[in-house]
Amino acid sequence: MLIRMVGWIGRWIGWARVIALGLIAFAVVVRVADPVPLRIARNLVFDFYQQQRPREPQAFPIAIIDIDDASLTEIGQWPWPRTRFAELVDKTMGDGAVAMAFDIIFAERDRLSPPKVADDNPDLDEALKAGLRALPDNDRLLAEAFARGRVVVGQTSVRSAHAAAAHESNVPQVPHALVGLDPLPYITTFPDLVENLPELEAAAAGHGMFNVRPDPDGVYRRAPMVVSVAGQLRLGLGPELLRVATGGNPFAVRTNEAGIDGVVLAGKLVNTAGDGTVRPYLTPSQRHRFVSAGDILSGRMPKGRLAGHLVFVGTSAIGLEDYRATPLGLQMAGVEIHAQMLENILSGTLLERPNYAIGIELTAAVVTCIALVILTPIMNAVFLIVSGTIFLASFAWFSFNAFTSQRLLLDATFPIWAGLATIIFMSSANYLREERRRQRIRTAFGQYVSRDLVTELIDNQQSLRLGGETRELTLLFSDVRGFTSIAESFSDNPAGLTSLMNRLLNRLSGAILEQKGTIDKFMGDAVMAFWNAPMDHDDHQRAACAAALRMVREVAEMNAEREVEDAAAGRAFQPMQIGIGLNTGKCTVGNMGSDMRFDYTAMGDPVNLASRLEGQSRYYGTSIIVGSTTEAAVHGDFALLELDMIRVKGKSQPERIFALLGDRMLRESDDFVQTTLLNGQMLGAMRAREWDHAEQALDELEDMATSFDPLLATHFANLRARIAGFRLAPPPPDWDGVYDATSK
Structure with a gap:
């Protein structure tokens, strides 16, 4: 049965075409296997490029x-x-x-x-x-x-x-x-x-x-x-x-x-x-x-x-x-x-042979060979050889130009020898081909070559290009509070400070990576990370909040370990605390910078706001501050307490901010539900200029809220000071209830 089917296919599209397609498939298999002779040939060409255009010497330290x-x-x-x-x-x-x-x-x-x-x-x-x-x-x-x-x-x-x-x-x-x-x-x-x-x-x-x-x-x-x-x-x-x-x-x-x-x-x-x-x-x-x-x-x-x-x-x-x-x-x-x-x-001048290079080379070779198989029946031999040679020579030019302009190593040898082999084979077979079989072969090509596959390969090439793309990201900024005093305590032991920071950053990195976040950079004692790039993350706001809570727990566990270690060593224990800012929004993310140096990073107004929220965690006395866009996406999944309506330094639009205190279990507890109601009453009274009602709500609220996060005592103290100031100097009639931050 199989032999009869093969014979029928051969008679229908022509044995030359069957053999040509088989040779193309064989060539693809050989290229994927990449035996030593192919690698040597490819490397010799890349060596030739480098010999012709070696890197220009520059002065480096x-x-x-x-x-x-x-x-x-x-x-x-x-x-x-x-x-x-x-x-x-x-x-x-x-x-x-x-x-x-x-x-x-x-x-x-x-x-x-x-x-x-x-x-x-x-x-x-x-x-x-x-x-x-x-x-x-x-x-x-x-x-x-x-x-x-x-x-x-x-x-x-x-x-x-x-x-x-x-x-x-x-x-x-x-x-x-x-x-x-x-x-x-x-x-x-x-x-x-x-x-x-x-x-x-x-x-x-x-x-x-x-x-x-x-x-x-x-x-x-x-x-x-x-x-x-x-x-x-x-x-x-x-x-x-x-x-x-x-x-x-x-x-x-x-x-x-x-x-x-x-x-x-x-x-x-x-x-x-x-x-x-x-x-x-x-x-x-x-x-x-x-x-x-x-x-x-x-x-x-x-x-x-x-x-x-x-x-x-x-x-x-x-x-x-x-x-x-x-x-x-x-x-x-x-x-x-x-x-x-x-x-x-x-x-930034390393030679690059990106992971998608073999896709480009295979696509070029397969498309070229198939095009030659298709076009051979309608071309005379001289025109085919001349045009094919020019076309294949363009691969060599493209490869060399990619090297000289972008330092990309794209192999021209495989498409060229595959194309030359196809030209030779198909030109020889063209003398034996009839017009009717030529048409059948054209029709049958679609059964052997998927246009969707080529389209997919082309799409993959574009998706891997350098540059930026617009994505919705959830940004996280964290910083160690009081790092200057901590560093000062290690003035005689800089190696100890390095060890301490490495220990901390390893823990923070683990919390971020566990939630599939991308660490953008370490900036001394600070960390910047984001979610939903480069890999898609359907629930990036929730993942970022979970990572932030884990980071706070990691710092608490590390402080407990250090307290025991310092007591055993007879050292004064100095606890570490971090502040975290979270925000969500449309950003540009990708490889950004110059030809000499670039980073995979995110840019945009949401990035700046996330950084400002981290800075405000010092003023509000809580560990994690979340922007309104992030809060709206995770509302109901975490224990979030509204802090204020704030206009951060450098921005004209106000932002409603929240303290992230815990997970869903805490949110659904009776004490937290009561705390949320009292907090809403207190903020409503303040924004309505009802200072007595606001202070009464604060009296009930403070003990309940600080049981979830003792650091919130700083926030409530600030609110009392703000109310006292409003009693002495009431806000103007057009006051919108927004607090204008005076520092980053």
């Missing part, structure tokens, strides 16, 4: 301390004593460097350390051995130098695998947040870790992976932005240096169904491939990036050369064999690849 051949000649054979590296760290930081990262690993104890010399030579005189053991340990001296500056130690792995289960270990966690899906199924995984000596690891401000794996042809085209190592997320060496240099704030990994979408680092989103890697856009090696280690150690380096710089320490000495093949067709020291990747991040 990035430098490389180079252990070059001249340094080895001057200082001595490798490896150097750790005291030399300690001296190098001190002189680098003393020259004003912001932070430095080692593309070198110190996994074994220094063989030249005096105590180790004594231990390794049992035949030495006992007095001499005792004297050696009394001398400082070289590794400890290096650790002390690390502790005096902001130093990132490099780490590596012996083995690697994709999608393999990571082996749990005691590897410390670098502060981070997850936005979207779990990244582990997609991320590049290293099951084991080669670390530095424990005292060096402990003294370092950061820990970055310097594994850079070559493609099958041995060329290093990609570098890890983020990896999973021994069950923990780690940044690459350059990104970790940037994180430490910008305050050591947590990074965030954003993941969608296609894999890793990007990493939020130092306040900006860095787009990545699905496995968390990026493609550096290279310049030829530039000597201005390098400072010889020998010049630093000998004092020949000009003073201030490293001031304000992010510094890598690596090797270019021939004997140390740290050279890598690059897309430019040149060998380059591995440390310079890390430095150039960081330049790309700072300038």
Whole structure:
């Protein structure tokens, strides 16, 4: 039956067309499988683009301390004593460097350390051995130098695998947040870790992976932005240096169904491939990036050369064999690849091969091949070859133009060879084709190619474009109250303050991400987040309110833990409180900024109002203030108490604001229902200028409301002061009952 059906189809549309469609389908399968030869061909074309248009060199505050051949000649054979590296760290930081990262690993104890010399030579005189053991340990001296500056130690792995289960270990966690899906199924995984000596690891401000794996042809085209190592997320060496240099704030990994979408680092989103890697856009090696280690150690380096710089320490000495093949067709020291990747991040010039690129390439190839199959019967061979060649050449031009103008890597090789193969095959078959079968093939094409599929692919391409779109968002702003005094209490322990804030932000981030929110940015002790972008969220107002309540609970739990910890340590306990503002409205959301730097963020009047509401939480004494639009969407689901009609600073229109005190269970309790009625009577009396009635309602209301949130006592005290002021100086006749805020 199947054989007869195939024979019938072949006779109806023509065997040439059946074979052509089969070859197209086979080509698509091969492209999806993406075997090594295809990848090599594609990468060679991308290499050619980069060789023709390498990145223009620019001045960046990035430098490389180079252990070059001249340094080895001057200082001595490798490896150097750790005291030399300690001296190098001190002189680098003393020259004003912001932070430095080692593309070198110190996994074994220094063989030249005096105590180790004594231990390794049992035949030495006992007095001499005792004297050696009394001398400082070289590794400890290096650790002390690390502790005096902001130093990132490099780490590596012996083995690697994709999608393999990571082996749990005691590897410390670098502060981070997850936005979207779990990244582990997609991320590049290293099951084991080669670390530095424990005292060096402990003294370092950061820990970055310097594994850079070559493609099958041995060329290093990609570098890890983020990896999973021994069950923990780690940044690459350059990104970790940037994180430490910008305050050591947590990074965030954003993941969608296609894999890793990007990493939020130092306040900006860095787009990545699905496995968390990026493609550096290279310049030829530039000597201005390098400072010889020998010049630093000998004092020949000009003073201030490293001031304000992010510094890598690596090797270019021939004997140390740290050279890598690059897309430019040149060998380059591995440390310079890390430095150039960081330049790309700072300038927003990473090469991009977005997740939708294969969709564009497959669509172009399939549509082109099908068009050729359709058009071949009505074209003569010469016209087909000439026009087809011009058409296919346009793919090459489009691909190269995308690279030069937008740094996009779109593969032209697959559509071109697929199109050429189709032209050759169909031109040959055209001599054997009859007019009647030609028409049947045209009619039958619709049975093999879905226009809806093409339309969907095109729609997906447009949906992934850079820029903004208008969406209704629910915005959340949170801030730590009294952060200045908290920071002052850590004036002698900045690392402790960093640890405390990381601990807090991890908890707050977890509450937001649990409700599928998007963390826009961390601003010191403040957090901005929103719901309903980039992924749709049908109930974003409710999710934001639930997240805000969870954030308040997290802070309360953290305060309870800290009180016990501080009591055990004999420290004065200083509780933390946060204020939160929530608002809903139409905003513009998307990748915004400049070609040099951009963020995925939201803009619009609702964003500003949410920020102002967070600021007003200090005045009203409650933890969470909700705008009227959000309240209208969640009315009946949460315990909300109207606070005021307020005109925030910078806006002309008043806003009715509410305190978010709890969930539906609290709202439906008899005490809260009675509190809501009394609150309405009190506000009504105030707006009607009935000051005595308002104060009477306040007397009954205050004890009931503060049982839900003791902080509301501040609000009621403000109301009493406001009424007293109105008694002395009544509001004008046209007073609308609105309170004009005098501060943000």
